[in-house]
Amino acid sequence: MSKYGKEILIGTIPVVLLFLLFIGVNIIPVIFMTVLLASLFYMTRMRGGNMGMGGERRGKVRTPAFLTFDEIGGQDRAKKELREALDFLIRYEEIQKLGIRPLKGILLTGPPGTGKTLMAKAAAHYTNSVFMAASGSEFVEMYVGVGASRIRDLFKEARNRASKENKDSAIVFIDEIDVIGGKRDGGQHREYDQTLNQLLTEMDGIHTAESPRILIMAATNRKEMLDSALLRPGRFDRHIEVDLPDKKGRLHILNIHAKNKPLAEGVSLETVAEETFGFSGAQLESVMNEAAIYAMRDDLESIEQRHLSLAVDKVMMGERTDRESTKEERDRVALHELGHAIVAEIVRPGSVSQVALSPRGKALGYVRHNPQQDQYLYTKEHLQQQIMIALGGAVAEEMFYGGRSTGSRNDFEQALNLVHTMMDCGLTNLGIIDRQMVTKEELMKENAAILEQLTEETRKVLEQHRSVFTQSLDILIHEEVLSGEQFRELLAGSELPQPA
Known part of the structure:
Protein backbone atom coordinates (compact mmCIF):
# COMPACT_ATOMS: atom_id res chain seq x y z
CA MET A 1 0.00 0.00 0.00
CA MET A 51 8.26 -18.46 5.62
CA GLY A 52 8.79 -19.29 2.00
CA MET A 53 6.41 -21.05 -0.35
CA GLY A 54 4.83 -24.13 1.17
CA GLY A 55 5.76 -23.04 4.69
CA GLU A 56 9.51 -23.29 4.32
CA ARG A 57 11.34 -21.18 6.90
CA ARG A 58 13.79 -18.82 5.33
CA GLY A 59 17.11 -18.77 7.10
CA LYS A 60 16.58 -22.28 8.52
CA VAL A 61 18.18 -23.95 5.51
CA ARG A 62 21.78 -23.19 6.27
CA THR A 63 24.94 -23.10 4.24
CA PRO A 64 27.81 -23.80 6.67
CA ALA A 65 31.36 -22.60 6.32
CA PHE A 66 33.68 -24.79 4.27
CA LEU A 67 35.49 -27.57 6.11
CA THR A 68 37.99 -30.07 4.72
CA PHE A 69 38.35 -33.73 5.61
CA ASP A 70 41.89 -33.00 6.84
CA GLU A 71 40.40 -30.87 9.61
CA ILE A 72 38.44 -33.86 10.95
CA GLY A 73 40.46 -36.23 13.11
CA GLY A 74 40.00 -39.81 14.19
CA GLN A 75 37.75 -41.09 11.41
CA ASP A 76 40.10 -42.36 8.70
CA ARG A 77 37.94 -45.34 7.75
CA ALA A 78 34.71 -43.34 7.69
CA LYS A 79 36.31 -40.51 5.70
CA LYS A 80 37.69 -42.96 3.13
CA GLU A 81 34.29 -44.60 2.70
CA LEU A 82 32.56 -41.23 2.41
CA ARG A 83 35.04 -39.94 -0.17
CA GLU A 84 34.42 -43.02 -2.28
CA ALA A 85 30.68 -42.41 -2.16
CA LEU A 86 31.10 -38.72 -3.02
CA ASP A 87 33.28 -39.61 -6.01
CA PHE A 88 30.08 -40.82 -7.68
CA LEU A 89 29.04 -37.17 -7.90
CA ILE A 90 32.44 -35.92 -9.09
CA ARG A 91 33.24 -38.67 -11.60
CA TYR A 92 29.75 -39.02 -13.02
CA GLU A 93 30.81 -39.75 -16.63
CA GLU A 94 33.26 -42.47 -15.56
CA ILE A 95 30.74 -44.37 -13.48
CA GLN A 96 28.23 -44.18 -16.32
CA LYS A 97 30.64 -46.07 -18.56
CA LEU A 98 30.77 -48.90 -16.01
CA GLY A 99 27.02 -48.92 -15.55
CA ILE A 100 27.21 -47.91 -11.89
CA ARG A 101 24.06 -46.39 -10.44
CA PRO A 102 24.87 -43.23 -8.48
CA LEU A 103 24.14 -43.38 -4.77
CA LYS A 104 20.93 -41.69 -3.72
CA GLY A 105 21.59 -41.30 -0.03
CA ILE A 106 24.33 -41.61 2.59
CA LEU A 107 23.43 -42.23 6.24
CA LEU A 108 25.99 -41.32 8.90
CA THR A 109 25.44 -43.23 12.13
CA GLY A 110 27.27 -43.40 15.43
CA PRO A 111 27.42 -42.05 18.99
CA PRO A 112 26.93 -38.34 19.69
CA GLY A 113 29.94 -36.08 19.28
CA THR A 114 31.87 -38.24 16.82
CA GLY A 115 31.84 -35.75 13.92
CA LYS A 116 28.89 -36.76 11.73
CA THR A 117 27.82 -33.18 11.03
CA LEU A 118 31.43 -32.12 10.43
CA MET A 119 31.81 -34.83 7.81
CA ALA A 120 28.67 -33.65 6.05
CA LYS A 121 30.10 -30.11 5.91
CA ALA A 122 33.38 -31.44 4.49
CA ALA A 123 31.44 -33.30 1.80
CA ALA A 124 30.25 -29.98 0.32
CA HIS A 125 33.81 -28.68 0.00
CA TYR A 126 35.05 -31.98 -1.43
CA THR A 127 32.41 -32.14 -4.19
CA ASN A 128 32.11 -28.38 -4.87
CA SER A 129 28.35 -28.81 -4.52
CA VAL A 130 25.55 -26.61 -3.33
CA PHE A 131 25.10 -27.60 0.30
CA MET A 132 21.86 -27.19 2.21
CA ALA A 133 21.49 -28.28 5.83
CA ALA A 134 18.39 -28.65 7.97
CA SER A 135 17.45 -30.40 11.20
CA GLY A 136 14.75 -33.05 11.44
CA SER A 137 12.86 -30.98 13.99
CA GLU A 138 12.37 -28.16 11.45
CA PHE A 139 9.93 -30.31 9.48
CA VAL A 140 7.71 -31.13 12.44
CA GLU A 141 4.62 -28.97 12.95
CA MET A 142 1.24 -29.42 14.59
CA TYR A 143 -0.42 -28.62 11.24
CA VAL A 144 -0.86 -31.62 8.96
CA GLY A 145 0.95 -31.31 5.64
CA VAL A 146 3.38 -28.55 6.64
CA GLY A 147 6.32 -30.92 7.11
CA ALA A 148 5.70 -32.62 3.76
CA SER A 149 5.51 -29.22 2.08
CA ARG A 150 8.83 -28.19 3.58
CA ILE A 151 10.45 -31.40 2.29
CA ARG A 152 9.23 -30.59 -1.24
CA ASP A 153 10.47 -27.02 -1.04
CA LEU A 154 13.85 -28.09 0.37
CA PHE A 155 14.59 -30.29 -2.65
CA LYS A 156 13.14 -27.72 -5.05
CA GLU A 157 15.34 -25.00 -3.64
CA ALA A 158 18.40 -27.29 -3.82
CA ARG A 159 17.80 -27.79 -7.56
CA ASN A 160 17.16 -24.10 -8.17
CA ARG A 161 20.27 -22.98 -6.28
CA ALA A 162 22.45 -25.49 -8.10
CA SER A 163 21.13 -24.22 -11.45
CA LYS A 164 21.66 -20.56 -10.53
CA GLU A 165 25.21 -21.20 -9.30
CA ASN A 166 26.05 -23.41 -12.32
CA LYS A 167 26.85 -26.39 -10.07
CA ASP A 168 26.45 -29.95 -11.33
CA SER A 169 25.30 -31.30 -7.98
CA ALA A 170 23.69 -30.42 -4.70
CA ILE A 171 23.91 -32.08 -1.29
CA VAL A 172 20.94 -31.95 1.08
CA PHE A 173 21.89 -32.75 4.67
CA ILE A 174 19.27 -33.57 7.34
CA ASP A 175 20.61 -33.79 10.87
CA GLU A 176 18.81 -35.93 13.48
CA ILE A 177 16.72 -37.61 10.78
CA ASP A 178 15.19 -39.99 13.34
CA VAL A 179 12.80 -37.15 14.26
CA ILE A 180 10.94 -37.52 10.94
CA GLY A 181 12.20 -40.94 9.84
CA GLY A 182 11.00 -43.05 12.78
CA LYS A 183 9.22 -46.36 12.28
CA ARG A 184 5.60 -45.97 11.19
CA ASP A 185 2.93 -47.59 13.35
CA GLY A 186 0.40 -48.27 10.60
CA GLY A 187 -1.48 -44.98 10.73
CA GLN A 188 -1.29 -42.74 7.65
CA HIS A 189 -2.75 -39.57 9.12
CA ARG A 190 0.00 -38.51 11.48
CA GLU A 191 2.11 -35.50 10.55
CA TYR A 192 5.34 -37.53 11.00
CA ASP A 193 4.12 -40.21 8.59
CA GLN A 194 3.19 -37.69 5.91
CA THR A 195 6.58 -35.99 6.23
CA LEU A 196 8.38 -39.34 5.97
CA ASN A 197 6.26 -40.40 2.99
CA GLN A 198 7.15 -37.18 1.18
CA LEU A 199 10.86 -37.71 1.93
CA LEU A 200 10.67 -41.26 0.53
CA THR A 201 8.97 -39.95 -2.60
CA GLU A 202 11.61 -37.26 -3.14
CA MET A 203 14.41 -39.80 -2.73
CA ASP A 204 12.84 -42.08 -5.32
CA GLY A 205 12.87 -39.20 -7.78
CA ILE A 206 16.39 -38.03 -7.10
CA HIS A 207 18.20 -40.24 -9.63
CA THR A 208 17.42 -38.74 -13.01
CA ALA A 209 19.47 -38.04 -16.10
CA GLU A 210 18.85 -34.32 -15.66
CA SER A 211 21.27 -31.91 -14.05
CA PRO A 212 21.78 -30.98 -11.28
CA ARG A 213 22.21 -34.27 -9.45
CA ILE A 214 21.12 -34.33 -5.80
CA LEU A 215 22.58 -36.47 -3.03
CA ILE A 216 20.87 -36.62 0.34
CA MET A 217 22.95 -37.09 3.48
CA ALA A 218 21.56 -37.65 6.95
CA ALA A 219 22.90 -38.23 10.44
CA THR A 220 21.50 -40.06 13.46
CA ASN A 221 22.72 -41.77 16.61
CA ARG A 222 19.58 -43.93 16.77
CA LYS A 223 19.66 -45.95 13.58
CA GLU A 224 17.51 -48.71 15.09
CA MET A 225 14.58 -46.28 15.28
CA LEU A 226 14.51 -45.52 11.53
CA ASP A 227 11.83 -46.91 9.25
CA SER A 228 12.92 -49.86 7.12
CA ALA A 229 11.66 -48.15 3.94
CA LEU A 230 14.20 -45.41 4.53
CA LEU A 231 17.10 -47.81 5.07
CA ARG A 232 16.62 -50.04 2.04
CA PRO A 233 19.01 -49.95 -0.96
CA GLY A 234 17.93 -47.32 -3.44
CA ARG A 235 17.23 -44.81 -0.71
CA PHE A 236 20.09 -44.68 1.78
CA ASP A 237 22.53 -46.86 -0.16
CA ARG A 238 25.50 -46.33 2.15
CA HIS A 239 25.43 -46.58 5.93
CA ILE A 240 28.72 -45.19 7.21
CA GLU A 241 29.54 -45.81 10.87
CA VAL A 242 31.23 -42.81 12.48
CA ASP A 243 32.48 -44.54 15.62
CA LEU A 244 34.44 -43.45 18.67
CA PRO A 245 38.09 -42.80 17.76
CA ASP A 246 40.91 -45.17 18.65
CA LYS A 247 44.17 -44.02 20.27
CA LYS A 248 45.65 -42.82 16.96
CA GLY A 249 42.47 -40.95 16.16
CA ARG A 250 42.28 -39.39 19.63
CA LEU A 251 45.85 -38.11 19.28
CA HIS A 252 45.00 -36.60 15.89
CA ILE A 253 41.94 -34.84 17.35
CA LEU A 254 43.94 -33.52 20.32
CA ASN A 255 46.62 -32.14 17.99
CA ILE A 256 43.96 -30.37 15.90
CA HIS A 257 42.45 -28.66 18.96
CA ALA A 258 45.89 -27.85 20.39
CA LYS A 259 46.93 -25.73 17.39
CA ASN A 260 45.58 -22.51 18.87
CA LYS A 261 46.58 -23.29 22.46
CA PRO A 262 50.03 -22.70 24.05
CA LEU A 263 51.37 -25.95 25.50
CA ALA A 264 54.21 -26.02 28.02
CA GLU A 265 57.42 -27.87 27.23
CA GLY A 266 57.22 -31.56 27.98
CA VAL A 267 53.45 -31.80 27.58
CA SER A 268 52.55 -35.20 26.11
CA LEU A 269 49.28 -35.34 24.21
CA GLU A 270 49.95 -39.03 23.61
CA THR A 271 49.54 -39.61 27.36
CA VAL A 272 46.21 -37.80 27.22
CA ALA A 273 45.17 -39.94 24.25
CA GLU A 274 45.95 -43.07 26.29
CA GLU A 275 43.93 -41.81 29.26
CA THR A 276 40.83 -40.97 27.22
CA PHE A 277 39.75 -44.37 25.92
CA GLY A 278 36.07 -44.18 24.97
CA PHE A 279 36.03 -40.37 24.57
CA SER A 280 34.30 -38.86 21.55
CA GLY A 281 35.73 -36.04 19.46
CA ALA A 282 33.48 -33.54 21.24
CA GLN A 283 34.74 -34.72 24.63
CA LEU A 284 38.37 -34.43 23.50
CA GLU A 285 37.73 -30.86 22.33
CA SER A 286 36.25 -30.17 25.75
CA VAL A 287 39.35 -31.63 27.45
CA MET A 288 41.61 -29.16 25.62
CA ASN A 289 39.25 -26.28 26.35
CA GLU A 290 38.98 -27.12 30.06
CA ALA A 291 42.76 -27.50 30.33
CA ALA A 292 43.13 -23.96 28.96
CA ILE A 293 40.61 -22.74 31.55
CA TYR A 294 42.62 -24.38 34.36
CA ALA A 295 45.77 -22.68 33.08
CA MET A 296 43.97 -19.32 33.08
CA ARG A 297 42.84 -19.90 36.68
CA ASP A 298 46.49 -20.40 37.65
CA ASP A 299 47.50 -17.18 35.79
CA LEU A 300 49.83 -19.17 33.53
CA GLU A 301 50.58 -18.46 29.89
CA SER A 302 50.81 -22.11 28.86
CA ILE A 303 48.96 -25.35 29.52
CA GLU A 304 50.79 -27.90 31.67
CA GLN A 305 50.34 -31.66 31.90
CA ARG A 306 48.53 -31.40 35.25
CA HIS A 307 45.94 -29.12 33.66
CA LEU A 308 45.24 -31.77 31.05
CA SER A 309 44.89 -34.44 33.75
CA LEU A 310 42.43 -32.26 35.67
CA ALA A 311 40.51 -31.62 32.46
CA VAL A 312 40.19 -35.36 31.77
CA ASP A 313 38.78 -35.88 35.27
CA LYS A 314 36.34 -33.00 34.84
CA VAL A 315 35.01 -34.19 31.48
CA MET A 316 34.73 -37.74 32.81
CA MET A 317 33.19 -37.04 36.24
CA GLY A 318 32.36 -33.34 36.51
CA GLU A 319 33.76 -30.28 38.25
CA ARG A 320 35.38 -30.53 41.67
CA THR A 321 32.92 -29.42 44.36
CA ASP A 322 33.27 -27.81 47.79
CA ARG A 323 30.87 -30.24 49.40
CA GLU A 324 31.41 -30.52 53.16
CA SER A 325 31.11 -33.94 54.82
CA THR A 326 31.42 -35.37 58.30
CA LYS A 327 34.47 -37.28 59.50
CA GLU A 328 32.54 -40.56 59.52
CA GLU A 329 31.40 -39.99 55.95
CA ARG A 330 34.93 -39.16 54.80
CA ASP A 331 36.28 -42.30 56.50
CA ARG A 332 33.60 -44.41 54.81
CA VAL A 333 34.30 -42.91 51.39
CA ALA A 334 38.05 -43.40 51.87
CA LEU A 335 37.62 -47.08 52.78
CA HIS A 336 35.21 -47.51 49.87
CA GLU A 337 37.71 -46.13 47.34
CA LEU A 338 40.58 -48.10 48.87
CA GLY A 339 38.48 -51.24 48.38
CA HIS A 340 38.26 -50.49 44.66
CA ALA A 341 41.97 -49.70 44.48
CA ILE A 342 43.16 -52.84 46.30
CA VAL A 343 41.12 -55.19 44.13
CA ALA A 344 42.18 -53.37 40.96
CA GLU A 345 45.86 -53.57 41.88
CA ILE A 346 45.64 -57.26 42.79
CA VAL A 347 43.85 -58.45 39.63
CA ARG A 348 45.73 -56.01 37.35
CA PRO A 349 49.08 -55.03 38.89
CA GLY A 350 50.21 -51.47 38.18
CA SER A 351 46.74 -50.29 37.15
CA VAL A 352 46.09 -47.74 39.93
CA SER A 353 47.29 -44.23 39.16
CA GLN A 354 45.70 -42.30 42.02
CA VAL A 355 43.19 -42.65 44.86
CA ALA A 356 41.42 -39.32 45.53
CA LEU A 357 39.06 -38.29 48.31
CA SER A 358 38.06 -34.96 46.73
CA PRO A 359 34.38 -34.70 45.65
CA ARG A 360 33.96 -34.34 41.89
CA GLY A 361 30.57 -34.20 40.22
CA LYS A 362 28.30 -36.62 42.07
CA ALA A 363 31.24 -38.74 43.25
CA LEU A 364 32.60 -38.20 46.77
CA GLY A 365 35.87 -39.89 45.79
CA TYR A 366 37.36 -41.84 42.91
CA VAL A 367 40.16 -44.13 41.80
CA ARG A 368 42.03 -43.12 38.69
CA HIS A 369 43.53 -45.96 36.68
CA ASN A 370 46.63 -45.95 34.51
CA PRO A 371 45.81 -45.97 30.77
CA GLN A 372 45.31 -49.39 29.30
CA GLN A 373 45.62 -50.44 25.70
CA ASP A 374 42.49 -49.96 23.60
CA GLN A 375 40.49 -53.15 23.95
CA TYR A 376 37.35 -54.20 22.08
CA LEU A 377 37.14 -57.92 22.93
CA TYR A 378 36.79 -59.14 26.52
CA THR A 379 37.21 -62.60 27.98
CA LYS A 380 35.09 -64.06 30.76
CA GLU A 381 38.01 -63.64 33.17
CA HIS A 382 38.41 -59.97 32.26
CA LEU A 383 34.69 -59.26 32.84
CA GLN A 384 34.77 -61.08 36.16
CA GLN A 385 37.77 -59.03 37.27
CA GLN A 386 35.95 -55.84 36.28
CA ILE A 387 32.94 -56.89 38.36
CA MET A 388 35.20 -57.58 41.35
CA ILE A 389 36.71 -54.09 41.05
CA ALA A 390 33.21 -52.61 40.99
CA LEU A 391 32.18 -54.62 44.08
CA GLY A 392 35.35 -53.79 46.02
CA GLY A 393 33.94 -50.57 47.50
CA ALA A 394 30.75 -52.12 48.89
CA VAL A 395 32.62 -55.15 50.28
CA ALA A 396 35.12 -52.85 52.03
CA GLU A 397 32.24 -50.99 53.70
CA GLU A 398 30.78 -54.29 54.91
CA MET A 399 34.13 -55.32 56.37
CA PHE A 400 34.53 -52.17 58.48
CA TYR A 401 30.96 -50.98 59.06
CA GLY A 402 28.92 -54.17 58.80
CA GLY A 403 26.75 -52.80 55.98
CA ARG A 404 26.65 -50.89 52.72
CA SER A 405 25.69 -47.31 51.82
CA THR A 406 24.06 -45.53 48.88
CA GLY A 407 27.54 -44.73 47.56
CA SER A 408 27.63 -48.16 45.88
CA ARG A 409 24.70 -47.49 43.56
CA ASN A 410 26.75 -46.73 40.44
CA ASP A 411 29.09 -49.63 41.23
CA PHE A 412 26.16 -52.05 41.30
CA GLU A 413 24.78 -50.66 38.04
CA GLN A 414 28.16 -51.25 36.42
CA ALA A 415 28.33 -54.80 37.84
CA LEU A 416 24.82 -55.64 36.61
CA ASN A 417 25.60 -54.33 33.11
CA LEU A 418 28.70 -56.51 33.00
CA VAL A 419 26.66 -59.56 34.07
CA HIS A 420 24.16 -58.81 31.29
CA THR A 421 27.06 -58.65 28.83
CA MET A 422 28.28 -62.05 30.01
CA MET A 423 24.78 -63.51 29.55
CA ASP A 424 24.35 -62.05 26.07
CA CYS A 425 27.76 -63.40 25.01
CA GLY A 426 27.17 -66.92 26.34
CA LEU A 427 29.78 -66.62 29.12
CA THR A 428 27.58 -67.91 31.97
CA ASN A 429 26.24 -71.30 33.05
CA LEU A 430 23.07 -70.59 31.05
CA GLY A 431 25.08 -71.06 27.86
CA ILE A 432 24.16 -69.33 24.60
CA ILE A 433 20.77 -67.73 25.18
CA ASP A 434 18.46 -64.96 24.12
CA ARG A 435 17.53 -63.10 27.29
CA GLN A 436 14.09 -62.37 25.84
CA MET A 437 13.37 -66.13 25.68
CA VAL A 438 14.53 -67.00 29.21
CA THR A 439 12.26 -66.55 32.22
CA LYS A 440 12.98 -63.71 34.60
CA GLU A 441 13.40 -66.20 37.45
CA GLU A 442 16.22 -68.04 35.64
CA LEU A 443 17.98 -64.78 34.82
CA MET A 444 17.69 -63.53 38.40
CA LYS A 445 18.98 -66.83 39.76
CA GLU A 446 22.04 -66.81 37.48
CA ASN A 447 22.64 -63.11 38.13
CA ALA A 448 22.57 -63.68 41.91
CA ALA A 449 24.87 -66.70 41.65
CA ILE A 450 27.51 -64.77 39.66
CA LEU A 451 27.45 -61.72 41.94
CA GLU A 452 27.50 -63.86 45.11
CA GLN A 453 30.48 -65.86 43.92
CA LEU A 454 32.46 -62.76 42.86
CA THR A 455 31.52 -60.94 46.07
CA GLU A 456 33.04 -63.76 48.12
CA GLU A 457 36.21 -63.74 46.00
CA THR A 458 36.45 -59.97 46.45
CA ARG A 459 36.01 -60.35 50.21
CA LYS A 460 38.85 -62.89 50.39
CA VAL A 461 41.19 -60.55 48.48
CA LEU A 462 40.39 -57.60 50.75
CA GLU A 463 40.61 -59.61 53.98
CA GLN A 464 44.14 -60.67 53.03
CA HIS A 465 45.09 -57.00 52.81
CA ARG A 466 43.14 -55.55 55.73
CA SER A 467 46.32 -53.92 57.06
CA VAL A 468 46.62 -51.84 53.89
CA PHE A 469 43.31 -50.12 54.73
CA THR A 470 44.54 -48.83 58.07
CA GLN A 471 47.94 -47.76 56.71
CA SER A 472 46.41 -45.92 53.71
CA LEU A 473 43.46 -44.36 55.53
CA ASP A 474 45.44 -41.76 57.51
CA ILE A 475 47.38 -40.61 54.43
CA LEU A 476 44.22 -40.36 52.32
CA ILE A 477 42.26 -38.48 55.00
CA HIS A 478 45.00 -35.89 55.60
CA GLU A 479 46.33 -35.43 52.06
CA GLU A 480 43.12 -36.31 50.12
CA VAL A 481 45.27 -37.91 47.41
CA LEU A 482 47.24 -41.15 47.46
CA SER A 483 49.50 -41.66 44.44
CA GLY A 484 49.82 -45.00 42.72
CA GLU A 485 53.46 -45.33 43.81
CA GLN A 486 52.61 -44.73 47.47
CA PHE A 487 49.77 -47.18 47.26
CA ARG A 488 51.91 -49.91 45.71
CA GLU A 489 54.58 -49.42 48.40
CA LEU A 490 51.94 -50.09 51.08
CA LEU A 491 50.76 -53.17 49.20
CA ALA A 492 54.33 -54.43 48.90
CA GLY A 493 54.44 -54.79 52.70
CA SER A 494 51.87 -57.55 52.56
CA GLU A 495 51.90 -60.81 50.68
CA LEU A 496 50.37 -60.26 47.26
CA PRO A 497 48.39 -63.25 45.98
CA GLN A 498 48.68 -64.12 42.31
CA PRO A 499 45.78 -63.05 40.10
CA ALA A 500 43.20 -65.76 39.54
Missing part, protein backbone atom coordinates in the same frame (compact mmCIF):
# COMPACT_ATOMS: atom_id res chain seq x y z
CA SER A 2 1.31 3.48 -0.92
CA LYS A 3 2.04 6.23 1.56
CA TYR A 4 -1.05 8.28 0.54
CA GLY A 5 -3.26 5.20 0.58
CA LYS A 6 -2.33 4.54 4.23
CA GLU A 7 -3.06 8.15 5.16
CA ILE A 8 -6.48 8.05 3.44
CA LEU A 9 -7.33 4.76 5.22
CA ILE A 10 -6.27 6.12 8.63
CA GLY A 11 -8.38 9.25 8.08
CA THR A 12 -11.42 7.37 6.75
CA ILE A 13 -11.80 4.83 9.57
CA PRO A 14 -12.56 7.38 12.38
CA VAL A 15 -15.01 9.24 10.11
CA VAL A 16 -16.90 6.05 9.32
CA LEU A 17 -17.03 5.05 12.99
CA LEU A 18 -18.36 8.51 14.01
CA PHE A 19 -21.00 8.36 11.28
CA LEU A 20 -22.20 4.91 12.43
CA LEU A 21 -22.33 6.16 16.01
CA PHE A 22 -24.33 9.25 14.87
CA ILE A 23 -27.00 7.18 13.13
CA GLY A 24 -27.38 4.95 16.19
CA VAL A 25 -25.44 1.85 15.14
CA ASN A 26 -23.66 -0.15 17.90
CA ILE A 27 -20.02 0.22 16.83
CA ILE A 28 -18.48 -2.07 19.52
CA PRO A 29 -18.81 -5.25 17.35
CA VAL A 30 -17.44 -3.28 14.39
CA ILE A 31 -14.40 -2.14 16.41
CA PHE A 32 -13.85 -5.70 17.69
CA MET A 33 -13.96 -7.17 14.16
CA THR A 34 -11.66 -4.43 12.85
CA VAL A 35 -9.05 -5.13 15.54
CA LEU A 36 -9.32 -8.88 14.95
CA LEU A 37 -8.89 -8.55 11.17
CA ALA A 38 -5.97 -6.15 11.62
CA SER A 39 -4.26 -8.58 14.01
CA LEU A 40 -4.71 -11.50 11.60
CA PHE A 41 -3.38 -9.38 8.74
CA TYR A 42 -0.32 -8.41 10.79
CA MET A 43 0.39 -12.02 11.88
CA THR A 44 0.04 -13.23 8.29
CA ARG A 45 2.55 -10.67 7.08
CA MET A 46 5.00 -11.56 9.85
CA ARG A 47 4.66 -15.27 9.11
CA GLY A 48 5.09 -14.60 5.40
CA GLY A 49 8.32 -12.71 6.09
CA ASN A 50 9.76 -15.76 7.84
